[in-house]
Amino acid sequence: MPRELTQRQQEIYNFIARAIRKKGYPPTIREIMDQFEIASTNGVRTTLAALEKKGHIKRRPMLSRGIELTEQVERDVPNVSTADVRQVPVLGRVAAGQPILAIENADETVAVDASFLSSGDVFALLVEGDSMVNVGILDGDYVLARHQTTANQGEIIVAIIDGEATVKRYYVDGDGVQLIAENESYSPIVVEPDQEFRIAGKIVSLMRRF
Structure with missing residues (x-):
């Protein structure tokens, strides 16, 4: 019988369970x-270890998406109510490949489970290309990004180079700014001094439609 969770453990478990129900992974x-x-990653791993020890999840250590719900709790995956849904503006397309023209006028929205979103102003972009497949960002996905103009080393961002967007x-x-793909087929993009460069946002989640 799965053991009771702390509030923080329950929040993270709900996030995992809703992702599995909504996205399939x-x-x-x-x-x-x-x-x-x-x-830190250690903080997440500590919570996942506690969830596993208490019988709520199973982990497959060699996989980046290796979290599974146990049979005992699968039936209790929380549903998403309409009160938990947020309409996120789609600001256009973004390249997971070579940069493409960015469109920054929202002409549609996507409905997103609010538990997937961190604080701040969030927008969505439709992904075109396969340069980020190693982190699970595929052609046709919607990436959800939080508006911000700075980023830490190694974070996945929406970058605008001479008016064109890329993830x-x-x-x-x-040597300056380098934008690195998660696909060995793509070379790094080195931002030249004479190019206009800015950070439009940091990727916080993604959506996949089947």
């Missing part, structure tokens, strides 16, 4: 970190 450790603003990992070194 669990969140990664990094996605849990971003959702709950946890400072990549963000790094800064002595």
